[in-house]
Amino acid sequence: MTVEIRTITESDVKDWARTTLTGFLTPAVPTDDDVAQRVKYAGLDRCQGAYDTHSGRCVATFRSFAQRLTVPGGASIPTTAVSGVVVAPTHRRRGILSRMMAADLAAARERGEVAATLIAAEYPIYGRYGFAPATSLCEWEIDTLRAGLDRRWAGPQDGGRVDLAEAAEVREIGPQLHERLRARRPGVIDRDERWWKLATGLESVSWRPYKERFHAVYRSADGEPEGLAVYAPADEKWTDAKTPDQSLAVHDLIAVTPAAERALWHFLCSIDWVRRVRTGYRAPDDLVPDLLPNRRAASIVTSADWLWVRLLDVVRALEARTYEHPGVLVLEVADPDGPAGGRYRLDATGERPVCVPTDGAPDLRLGIAELSALYLGDVSAARLALLGRISEERPGAAALADDVFRTALRPWCPDLF
Template sequence: MSVETRTVTASEFPDWLRALATGFLRPPVVSDEEAAERLAHIDLPRVRGAFDSGRCVATFRSFAQQLTTVGGAALTASAVSNVTVSPTHRRRGLLSTLMTADLAEAKERGDVVSTLIAAEYPIYGRYGFGPAAQTTEWAIDVPRAGLDPRWSGPGDGGRIELVDGSDVRKLGPELHERLAARQHGVVSRDELWWQVNTGETQYPSQPWTEPFYAVYRAAGGEIEGLMAYRADDKWGDAKQPLNTASVRDLIALTPAAERALWHYVCSVDWITTVKSGYRAPDDLLPLLLPDPRAARILTQADFLWVRILDVVRALEARTYATSATLVLELHDAAGLAGGRFRLDASPDGAVCAPSAQSPDLTLDVRELGTLYLGDESAVRLAALGRIEEEAPGAAAVADAVFRTSRRPWCPDVF
């Protein structure tokens, strides 16, 4: 019997969850209660699966998202998640079928981009996605960092306060919205995100450990930063503390808030190592330490991938560092965003439209996704043969136009 790919019904959703767990090497056991709870919070018409003799053997889901582009505008995005193919059904084109259908629907809906966090690098370029933002995680050797061991709070008139999950559900969404308005690469968080990440909504398959929550309140009384972290309980043979604090989330709207929250977590008694969680590669963290070498890189990799669906709206939505004109010849094997486009960019705005002029650069839509948030160099991509420079110096012009002074950052796995 051939494998059938389609959207999933409510009665099939528990089987879909078990296939999802199988694909991610988690125990393939999901209770009816958990399946019902998850179903209540999911957009079922955007849940797809592949079925062989009635058994789910591949999973795919997308959901509505907002992505902050350069300059602070929010783009309508189709976020791709929960992509698996069971090990018994690999290399049969199931992902291609599921992805093709979802991207076509996203295009028809009018979504500007599609986004995802890639578990494996080689898969998604063939569907037009390009790695647009990277992530870095550090481990701080606290005794070596050189911070003042007598530190008792910020010296700027602000203060650190401990709060609980209910407080975070009240103040967190507004803080995150303010972050998204200024940091390109940030994606939206819905109400369920805050419920799950503060323990109000829990699933048996994801055991919950309550974290500590700390906020930074500026001298004027306004909360400008939030940190969530957990700590282990590890001691050496000589009864010396060897505890690690692992930061799960940190929102800082000002350098003062960022400095104070990092100093705070590094000052907690018994903590000898702080793991930063996923941060921007150009995060202030290492240089906030008197000895930046105390921050050792644990992870440095691609993170957020972007697939352009509407070239004109995507390029007109973001801001640019300088004024220039570029004609781009875009190849798109899926036929969703290909064509020739003229971009007239300036710090005051941009105009993009289809064009019949000779191209300055020829590139695949995945390379445009890689360039879109300003993190990659067109000159480097040209050297790699991934961009063709039709007009001499056009790649350097693209760098001047697209690159940003600070790198994009996506705080969230989705």
């Protein structure tokens, strides 16, 4: 079979969208409104489709869009976010994804984007393109009766308050809170205006209809919004038809101060009828389990890799972030199918890091996937060396890399895209 890959046009969108939904095992047929929204928001100039020249059908889809990724130190870098990747089950193992990925990464480098990101639905696919998991997450289920919190809680004791809010208010204060979070936590990505419209029901798509949710805002003693929780009942259950046994699902929780985080979790765990609280996808070092007097009341129900990163411009990437411990490392990076290969000297001893190409002897040899894994500070170079994925050319270089690259707070990406 011959397959043509091209940038899609407006007339292709319905067939392209149907192929995407089919790949994710969603049988819905895109409505006219769905198509109109994709035309308006998808950025068709960055959407690729693969077409079987015999049948004319779209057999693979690929989309990317501009994104900002926060790196250690609070700066953000421009990235290409990869999404909507599908190859029809009838056309697998023919190099279609490899062709689309190569075209997108080359275009991203040409645009000046520093890295590529994605959320991997399947683990084995993306390592061969230089991607690696750079953040992880956890989800806890809290047994509110065992947690040890005061279930007669009447509100924060710090002068702040928790108020219920309407969706319109969330669209006003939510973006500001998220930007404050993004400025302080590596791994967080930006949310555009449409993200907030979809999250609050102002817009919806047929295959993922909006369901009403509750919103709670924490305000400090001076009235400043410092936290937001979005939650909904997960099920309704009564024990012996007499005792409420409700579960609550947290869809989003932004807290920019410890006081806000404490207050919102206490609020959620003290709502009447609620026996269990699912926290949603949180940072692996999130405060929530240790905010409970009885930590064992919080059980991990999900622990997984999340945001995958692929560096495209090593110099700009390494100079964009900060390093908590000084050090100098020479890294020999292998990137046989991409633009990032070479030998680089990272000097993190001054006020600002400096990264330059060099002919000096390498301290570490590693692939671009391994460097991408290290980039946000969550992965251990020493551990990668033990796994045989990094070659230590100078004794102690992997330990030094851990000192230089690791961060006090683990990176976290709260969003799916």
